Amino acid sequence: MTLTETAYAKINLALHVRRRREDGYHELETLFAFVDGGDRLAAEFAGEDRITVSGEFAGALDNPFDNILAHTLTKFPRGEGWHVHLEKNLPVAAGLGGGSADAGALIRMIAEAQSVPNDVMQRAAALGADVPACVWSDMKIGRGTGTELERVDNDLKGTPILLVNPRVPVPTGPVFKAWAKDGKGKDGGALPTGSAREIATNGRNDLEAPAIAICPPVADILAALADTAPWLARMSGSGATCFALYADTAARDAAAADIAARQPDWWQMTGLLR
Numbered sequence: 001m002t003l004t005e006t007a008y009a010k011i012n013l014a015l016h017v018r019r020r021r022e023d024g025y026h027e028l029e030t031l032f033a034f035v036d037g038g039d040r041l042a043a044e045f046a047g048e049d050r051i052t053v054s055g056e057f058a059g060a061l062d063n064p065f066d067n068i069l070a071h072t073l074t075k076f077p078r079g080e081g082w083h084v085h086l087e088k089n090l091p092v093a094a095g096l097g098g099g100s101a102d103a104g105a106l107i108r109m110i111a112e113a114q115s116v117p118n119d120v121m122q123r124a125a126a127l128g129a130d131v132p133a134c135v136w137s138d139m140k141i142g143r144g145t146g147t148e149l150e151r152v153d154n155d156l157k158g159t160p161i162l163l164v165n166p167r168v169p170v171p172t173g174p175v176f177k178a179w180a181k182d183g184k185g186k187d188g189g190a191l192p193t194g195s196a197r198e199i200a201t202n203g204r205n206d207l208e209a210p211a212i213a214i215c216p217p218v219a220d221i222l223a224a225l226a227d228t229a230p231w232l233a234r235m236s237g238s239g240a241t242c243f244a245l246y247a248d249t250a251a252r253d254a255a256a257a258d259i260a261a262r263q264p265d266w267w268q269m270t271g272l273l274r
Contacts, residue, residue, distance in 0.1 A: 003113060007039035007105035008137040008274060009090055009163065010097030010130060011236040011243050013156075013196065014203025018187050020180055025129075025145045029191035031152065031199045032130075034137040035161055035271040039089050039098060041105045043113075046083040049073045055088035060169070068099040068127055072106045075123045078114060091267055093169035095237030097130045104134030121147075138274060139196055153195040156245075156273050160252035164225065164259060165241040165267040166217035175238040178210030200232055200245075211239035218242060224263065228255030245273075 013031040020026050039055070051069050053061055061067055069084055084106065090098040107124060110116055117123065124131040129145040139157075141150040192202040212219045218235055221242045225233040229251070230244035246252040249272075256270050 001045065001113075003043045003109045005041045005105040005109050006037065007041060007090075007098070007101035008034040008036065008134070009038040009269070009271070010034055010101055010134055010137075011161075011163070011241075012095070012205065013200040013232075013234070014191060015205045015207060015237065016188065016191050016203065017176075017179060017206040018190075020176075026176055027144065028142065028146050030142045030146060031191065031196060031203065032133040032140045032142050032146075032149075033156065033196070034101075034134075034139065034274040035163065035269070036274055037089075037269060037271045038096075039102055039105070040087040041084060041102065041109065042087075043082050043084045043106070043109050046081040048081040050081070050083045051086065052083070053086045053088055055086070057088040057091055058086075060092035061086075061088065068103045068131075069106055071127055072103045075127060076107065076110050076116060078110065089269075091165050091167065091169070091241070093171050094165050094241045095170070095235065095239045096163070096241050097134055097237065100128050100130035100134045101137070103127050103131045104137060107131075107135050141191065141199075152199070156196045156200065159273040160246045160249045161271055161273055162225070162228075162230075162244045162246070162252050162256050162259075163236075163241055163269045163271075164221050164243075166215070166221060167265065167267050168215050168217055168240055170211055170215045170218075170239040172238040174214055175207050175211050178213055179207060181210075205235050207238045208235045211235060215240045221266070224259050225255070228258060230255065 018027040225244040233244040
């Protein structure tokens with residue numbers, strides 16, 4: 001039997017950084033959303049656990065045996081080994097929760113094949129702050145480090161989205177350090193209330209400015225997206241991927257074609273919000 005799953009790309013429609021905690025993590029308020037495309041996973045029962053990787057960004061994973069998929073298999077014991085193959089379509093260190101999405105997809109596969117423990121979310125959180133949101137990959141508000149999830153009125157399901165990345169990895173740690181540097185890391189206020197559209201429209205990404213300081217192409221992407229007349233354009237997570245939301249697929253596809261013509265080296269993906 002072969003199990004397959006999509007590791008849905010995660011975006012932050014809004015991301016408010018409230019403070020740096022004593023444990024070194026940051027107190028966040030975010031609106032998690034997911035695109036209907038991403039990495040692809042396939043798994044077959046095997047004599048022992050094994051992970052193989054292919055795809056455009058496979059080379060960015062230095063050691064497939066010491067990554068989040070390997071740790072997920074350890075956290076969720078099974079009766080026999082699994083051979084997991086990852087088709088890595090999402091850029092790494094890109095603000096798309098790629099590794100977390102992969103882990104979430106693998107947890108869904110394990111749940112389909114057998115059962116998962118009652119403490120599945122606690123085990124997921126131990127793998128990474130974004131993993132609990134990625135387990136079921138539906139829109140949620142995240143608080144704390146992102147692991148405290150709340151329901152939200154998802155009035156953005158099916159919204160056309162364009163993702164663009166400059167093919168420059170941006171590690172999360174330096175962006176948070178830049179946010180706090182020189183006293184700039186001040187609480188800008190809570191996440192707005194209301195439906196997903198209201199939160200996205202009235203929210204912000206507090207990591208956008210520090211990410212631009214580290215990776216200036218982020219500003220170029222945001223400017224290029226703004227030129228295509230979306231109703232919202234913003235950076236996701238700690239960057240460098242940016243997204244734009246459109247009224248219809250025709251407008252999104254025209255924007256994708258325009259940006260591809262002007263910046264053929266940029267990575268992009270189109271889809272719909274889940």
